Amino acid sequence: MQYEAPLRSGRRGRTPRRYRGCVLVRAIIQFEKSEPLRFIGHLDLLRATQRALRRSGLPVAYSQGFNPHMLVSFASPLPVGQAGSAELADVTLRAECSEQECLAALKRALPPGLPAARVRLVDDNHPKLMAMLRTASYLIGFDSELDARPILDAAPSFMKRESIKAVRVTKSGETPCDIKPMLHELAAFPALNALRARVSFTQAQTLKPDLLIRALMEFSKAGVGQSPALSETPRYGVIRTGLFGERFGQPIPLIDC
Amino acid sequence: MSNDGQRANVSGEPADKLIGRLLESVQKPARYIGGEVNACAPKKNAEVRVAFCFPDVYEVGMSHVGMRILYHRVHELSYASCERVFTPWIDMADAMRGAGISLFALESRQPVRSFDIVAFTMPYEMCYTNVLEMLDLAGIPIRSSDRTSDDPIVIAGGVCAFSPEPMHAFIDAFFIGDGEDGIVDIMEAVRGAKSAGSPRADIIRALGDIPGVYVPAYVSVEYNSDGSIARHMSGGGSPARIKRRLVADLDAAYFPDKQVVPYLEIVHDRVTLELFRGCTRGCRFCQAGILYRPVRERSVRTLVDQAARLIESTGYEELSLSSLSTGDYSDLEGLGCALRETFPDGRVSYSLPSLRLDSELGDSLERDARKNSVTFAPEAGTQRLRDAINKGVTHENALRAIRDSVERGVGSVKLYCMIGLPTETAEDIEGIARLVAGLNDEARRVARALGAGKKPPKLSISVAPFVPKPFTPFQWARQDSIEETEHKIATLRRMIPPKAASLHWHDPHLSRLEACFARGDRNMADVLERAWRLGCRFDGWTEQFKYGVWMKAFEQAGIDPSQYANRERSADEQLPWDFIDIGISKEYLLNEKLRADIGETTPDCRGGCRGCGLQAQCAVRSAASFGAAGQNPASI
Ligand code: SF4
Numbered sequence: 023m024q025y026e027a028p029l030r031s032g033r034r035g036r037t038p039r040r041y042r043g044c045v046l047v048r049a050i051i052q053f054e055k056s057e058p059l060r061f062i063g064h065l066d067l068l069r070a071t072q073r074a075l076r077r078s079g080l081p082v083a084y085s086q087g088f089n090p091h092m093l094v095s096f097a098s099p100l101p102v103g104q105a106g107s108a109e110l111a112d113v114t115l116r117a118e119c120s121e122q123e124c125l126a127a128l129k130r131a132l133p134p135g136l137p138a139a140r141v142r143l144v145d146d147n148h149p150k151l152m153a154m155l156r157t158a159s160y161l162i163g164f165d166s167e168l169d170a171r172p173i174l175d176a177a178p179s180f181m182k183r184e185s186i187k188a189v190r191v192t193k194s195g196e197t198p199c200d201i202k203p204m205l206h207e208l209a210a211f212p213a214l215n216a217l218r219a220r221v222s223f224t225q226a227q228t229l230k231p232d233l234l235i236r237a238l239m240e241f242s243k244a245g246v247g248q249s250p251a252l253s254e255t256p257r258y259g260v261i262r263t264g265l266f267g268e269r270f271g272q273p274i275p276l277i278d279c
Numbered sequence: 280m281s282n283d284g285q286r287a288n289v290s291g292e293p294a295d296k297l298i299g300r301l302l303e304s305v306q307k308p309a310r311y312i313g314g315e316v317n318a319c320a321p322k323k324n325a326e327v328r329v330a331f332c333f334p335d336v337y338e339v340g341m342s343h344v345g346m347r348i349l350y351h352r353v354h355e356l357s358y359a360s361c362e363r364v365f366t367p368w369i370d371m372a373d374a375m376r377g378a379g380i381s382l383f384a385l386e387s388r389q390p391v392r393s394f395d396i397v398a399f400t401m402p403y404e405m406c407y408t409n410v411l412e413m414l415d416l417a418g419i420p421i422r423s424s425d426r427t428s429d430d431p432i433v434i435a436g437g438v439c440a441f442s443p444e445p446m447h448a449f450i451d452a453f454f455i456g457d458g459e460d461g462i463v464d465i466m467e468a469v470r471g472a473k474s475a476g477s478p479r480a481d482i483i484r485a486l487g488d489i490p491g492v493y494v495p496a497y498v499s500v501e502y503n504s505d506g507s508i509a510r511h512m513s514g515g516g517s518p519a520r521i522k523r524r525l526v527a528d529l530d531a532a533y534f535p536d537k538q539v540v541p542y543l544e545i546v547h548d549r550v551t552l553e554l555f556r557g558c559t560r561g562c563r564f565c566q567a568g569i570l571y572r573p574v575r576e577r578s579v580r581t582l583v584d585q586a587a588r589l590i591e592s593t594g595y596e597e598l599s600l601s602s603l604s605t606g607d608y609s610d611l612e613g614l615g616c617a618l619r620e621t622f623p624d625g626r627v628s629y630s631l632p633s634l635r636l637d638s639e640l641g642d643s644l645e646r647d648a649r650k651n652s653v654t655f656a657p658e659a660g661t662q663r664l665r666d667a668i669n670k671g672v673t674h675e676n677a678l679r680a681i682r683d684s685v686e687r688g689v690g691s692v693k694l695y696c697m698i699g700l701p702t703e704t705a706e707d708i709e710g711i712a713r714l715v716a717g718l719n720d721e722a723r724r725v726a727r728a729l730g731a732g733k734k735p736p737k738l739s740i741s742v743a744p745f746v747p748k749p750f751t752p753f754q755w756a757r758q759d760s761i762e763e764t765e766h767k768i769a770t771l772r773r774m775i776p777p778k779a780a781s782l783h784w785h786d787p788h789l790s791r792l793e794a795c796f797a798r799g800d801r802n803m804a805d806v807l808e809r810a811w812r813l814g815c816r817f818d819g820w821t822e823q824f825k826y827g828v829w830m831k832a833f834e835q836a837g838i839d840p841s842q843y844a845n846r847e848r849s850a851d852e853q854l855p856w857d858f859i860d861i862g863i864s865k866e867y868l869l870n871e872k873l874r875a876d877i878g879e880t881t882p883d884c885r886g887g888c889r890g891c892g893l894q895a896q897c898a899v900r901s902a903a904s905f906g907a908a909g910q911n912p913a914s915i
Binding site for chain 2: 133
């Protein structure tokens with residue numbers, strides 16, 4: 023394999039780390055965690071990825087120390103049961119292959135439920151994905167049109183409000199909060215009985231899809247005055263469709279940051 | 280053998296979607312999703328479709344090497360498709376019943392009831408209720424006699440099939456012995472009969488003609504006037520005799536070059552190689568050591584080849600070299616070298632699960648294993664009792680092992696002992712405590728002598744009540760009553776201070792049931808069904824085991840468990856498994872029992888054949904260059 027590492031986004035002035043005499047490079051891998059693998063936990067995903075990397079024959083770098091392990095991390099773990107269509111893994115390689123070769127090897131080695139879509143190679147000094155993550159987008163699909171209709175109808179006026187009060191339920195209790203600043207985009211797709219939302223996803227501020235749906239339901243009920251058609255617990259599935267960073271206030275897919 | 284889909288369920292939703300919804304609410308949903316690397320793609324139009332069932336959860340079943348082998352073996356037949364099924368954990372089983380979802384196979388999510396063959400492997404007695412649970416969840420009548428032409432053929436193999444009578448009412452055909460070739464014979468027979476349009480009953484009858492197959496419906500039991508067994512009779516009116524199957528050459532035997540890579544962390548989450556089958560040691564309590572005789576080894580070449588292919592196809596980093604007594608492999612040294620050559624970068628680590636106390640560690644791979652805990656099984660506390668059970672381990676072996684552990688800086692040492700062994704006295708129980716004390720002293724002495732920050736390892740000791748097993752020299756023995764066992768455990772608790780070693784013990788109630796089922800006859804089927812109907816399942820899981828309910832089942836069935844567990848059998852009694860011919864003569868077993876009674880050991884048969892009955896098939900015997908071979912030096 024030929025060395026052709028496009029060190030596009032390295033910060034200047036630092037010497038890259040080396041491993042056994044090789045320059046290290048990081049591969050950012052975009053993959054899908056689709057049905058039925060949405061049911062595997064984060065540690066399971068990590069193990070499956072490490073095993074796939076071993077089968078792939080890619081020149082993965084290992085940590086130093088007594089118990090060396092592969093240098094693999096993820097932009098953000100998905101909760102068990104949630105699917106993701108553009109998830110990101112971050113693997114450190116001894117720079118020896120091109121993006122195309124890397125993608126081809128991964129496509130061969132990853133399990134069928136975790137297909138790789140894209141690989142971008144970056145300098146080893148490239149900031150951690152987690153540190154650049156600002157927002158995440160979701161597709162929320164409702165099982166029945168009956169459940170979806172009032173919620174989708176309420177979306178435009180919901181989005182126009184200055185502030186939206188909601189109650190966040192955590193282990194330590196209930197905290198009231200304003201979710202509006204965390205809601206960046208909201209669009210309804212009536213043909214699909216689905217909503218698309220882009221919401222804050224940082225350590226300090228995260229809006230979970232469940233909380234958003236609950237707030238939307240409250241809002242739509244208040245609007246129509248207790249529609250009898252609206253069931254108490256609409257059934258829906260959530261797919262995380264993207265992870266974004268930010269440049270000049272604009273969302274940029276994290277893989278391109 | 281109908282091919283209908285899932286039963287119409289309560290909400291009328293498609294089964295796939297409904298299963299997805301159930302998975303959102305259960306623990307460890309990954310148990311039920313399949314889709315792993317190296318899993319077989321179901322062949323929709325296969326002539327014979329097999330649902331391979333393991334009567335325990337996914338993590339346990341996926342660790343079972345026999346199932347790994349047979350799953351690929353069947354699926355690689357051009358006309359067959361094989362899928363896996365495990366027992367849904369209680370939450371999932373209840374949710375499935377609630378939603379009207381019948382048991383489905385992992386690969387295709389097709390109902391188990393739609394398969395041609397439902398094959399169980401039964402590795403331990405306490406999984407029996409789970410077999411019934413799976414049949415019921417699948418919508419298959421649990422009793423063979425209630426099944427109709429629409430139902431799959433239910434077969435079962437594994438260790439428990441060697442003493443099959445407690446399950447005779449539920450299994451259409453048992454397979455006894457090594458499965459690699461036998462399963463293909465069964466597949467061929469079903470394929471042929473199916474294409475000829477034979478009715479289900481005829482197919483099952485025909486399976487009985489395959490060597491190693493036992494069809495209980497065509498074998499009747501005759502009883503003496505006192506209710507004891509007189510004989511097993513075949514349909515033709517001659518005494519029934521089922522010969523177990525034996526794969527003579529493991530190098531030539533089928534072995535898959537891939538292994539399914541689970542997402543969940545399973546019990547044995549690594550590549551497993553089987554170095555050899557059988558054991559020449561002849562420990563008198565050990566069933567596996569007898570059942571898998573004679574010893575058949577795989578060559579270094581075969582093993583290294585299998586290791587390379589499995590590591591490559593799985594991405595695992597750990598390799599387990601398993602067998603009943605790994606240290607006895609004839610060329611451990613050579614195997615170690617060859618493996619190091621094959622995986623030179625040190626990224627593959629090794630585990631040798633059953634190294635004996637007395638085996639030379641030598642230049643073994645264990646040193647690479649970065650092990651922080653070591654397990655030894657002296658089995659008994661005194662030399663006299665170790666001699667009686669023929670566990671050829673001495674006190675000096677144990678001391679050397681502990682010294683070695685200190686030198687290597689091992690953090691903890693686990694000891695395994697049994698209580699209630701035949702011929703045991705109070706002195707032997709005290710001997711366990713004395714053994715622990717002796718090992719502690721030695722460890723402390725060596726640590727002090729070595730200095731340099733060496734610490735004595737933490738000791739822990741597990742005691743298990745003895746369970747007499749069929750086809751062992753102790754198959755006639757009684758088991759201690761629960762009171763006797765509890766008294767012995769209390770003695771040990773008194774004599775072993777917690778700072779000397781942590782003491783653990785197996786639940787004697789569970790051991791009692793194991794004893795009942797291991798040596799059970801046809802009457803036990805009734806108890807089993809009642810217990811399951813009263814809610815028993817996952818009995819092997821301590822927190823699920825309901826002894827009180829089991830006792831109720833015995834009572835309802837009018838059966839006294841002590842007749843099975845605590846009664847010493849006489850040598851002339853016809854035993855419920857006597858009609859199964861494993862090739863080992865009853866005289867040999869009886870002779871070994873008599874030697875146990877007088878405390879006489881029987882040396883390892885690599886030093887000379889003991890005439891166990893397998894002389895015609897035994898490579899160990901022909902390899903041993905002893906003039907005495909063929910005679911019976913073990914006779915007294
Ligand atoms: S035939 Fe002889 S050597 Fe072979 S297992 Fe039996 S006793 Fe041992």
